[in-house]
Amino acid sequence: MSGFSAEWLALREPVDGASRNPEIAARVRQYFNSRSSLTVVDLGCGTGSNLRALSPSLPPGQRWHLIDGDRDLLLAARQCLTDWADRARPSGSGLALEKDGRRIEVRFECANLTVRSLDFGADGADLVTAAALFDLVSRAWLKRLMAALAGRRVPLYGVLSYDGVADWQPASPIDTAVTAAFNRHQRGDKGFGPALGPAAGPTLMRLAPRHGYAAWAGDSPWRLTHENASLIAALANGMAAAAGEIEPARQAAFTAWAEAQATAEAVTIGHQDVFAHP
Numbered sequence: 001m002s003g004f005s006a007e008w009l010a011l012r013e014p015v016d017g018a019s020r021n022p023e024i025a026a027r028v029r030q031y032f033n034s035r036s037s038l039t040v041v042d043l044g045c046g047t048g049s050n051l052r053a054l055s056p057s058l059p060p061g062q063r064w065h066l067i068d069g070d071r072d073l074l075l076a077a078r079q080c081l082t083d084w085a086d087r088a089r090p091s092g093s094g095l096a097l098e099k100d101g102r103r104i105e106v107r108f109e110c111a112n113l114t115v116r117s118l119d120f121g122a123d124g125a126d127l128v129t130a131a132a133l134f135d136l137v138s139r140a141w142l143k144r145l146m147a148a149l150a151g152r153r154v155p156l157y158g159v160l161s162y163d164g165v166a167d168w169q170p171a172s173p174i175d176t177a178v179t180a181a182f183n184r185h186q187r188g189d190k191g192f193g194p195a196l197g198p199a200a201g202p203t204l205m206r207l208a209p210r211h212g213y214a215a216w217a218g219d220s221p222w223r224l225t226h227e228n229a230s231l232i233a234a235l236a237n238g239m240a241a242a243a244g245e246i247e248p249a250r251q252a253a254f255t256a257w258a259e260a261q262a263t264a265e266a267v268t269i270g271h272q273d274v275f276a277h278p
């Protein structure tokens, strides 16, 4: 168990998919355009939503190596990918999928990324990607990842890193206080050391050129409306709980805020996507 439930990840998957920055996604597609196949490593894969969102932009032959520390989420990933594919069959301990004319071999690995080797190029990775992960990691870990990738000239595509922006409509007088406390919580240790939180995207943009990489960033905000009522409610409760851990004295005010904002008409949550290649 990682604290990220399959239900929460399912709630955010359609919004995540629609929020990805199209210019950055186009750069990734173009970069691999001339290839007929490639190997992708997905860090903190959860139930596999990054594969489902990214695979249509990549060449027809794909080998995906999905890594997560949560066994239950990996089991859910196996099921979600089987349901998503046009055809799916077990292949060794993984899956062989067919989807829209693409052949996608999937390998699952349960591993703690804080201690596992980050030399994914040694296993033949042509691309390392991660969705909604880099805001959880520390600067030291991201530096280690960049150095390992640069050693073998492997490109990196990180999507949907929270950037610290939360805008609620209608506004509440304590939105700013909740966001400030939530953002402090985001910088707490999520297992990798002090988390980058909202600094993840800018940190990656600073680290990449130091390793001779060209890097592009683009915004990928969630723009939630009444169609995303369940996600808005879950978000309000989650933000209030995190904010309350930082400022216990204001827990009651934050809980009242969550009750009111659970039915907000519109919410924008800022994210950033980054693509970096040698």
Ligand SMILES: C[S@@+](CC[C@H](N)C(=O)[O-])C[C@H]1O[C@@H](n2cnc3c(N)ncnc32)[C@H](O)[C@@H]1O
Binding pocket: 002, 004, 009, 016, 043, 044, 045, 046, 047, 048, 049, 050, 067, 068, 069, 070, 073, 111, 112, 113, 114, 130, 131, 132, 133, 136, 190, 191
């Ligand atoms: C916010 S979720 C994102 C999941 C998925 N990428 C998505 O976009 O739906 C973060 C994921 O990172 C995984 N994770 C967090 N810390 C980890 C660690 N130290 N080692 C491996 N996986 C980890 C969690 O289990 C979870 O699946």
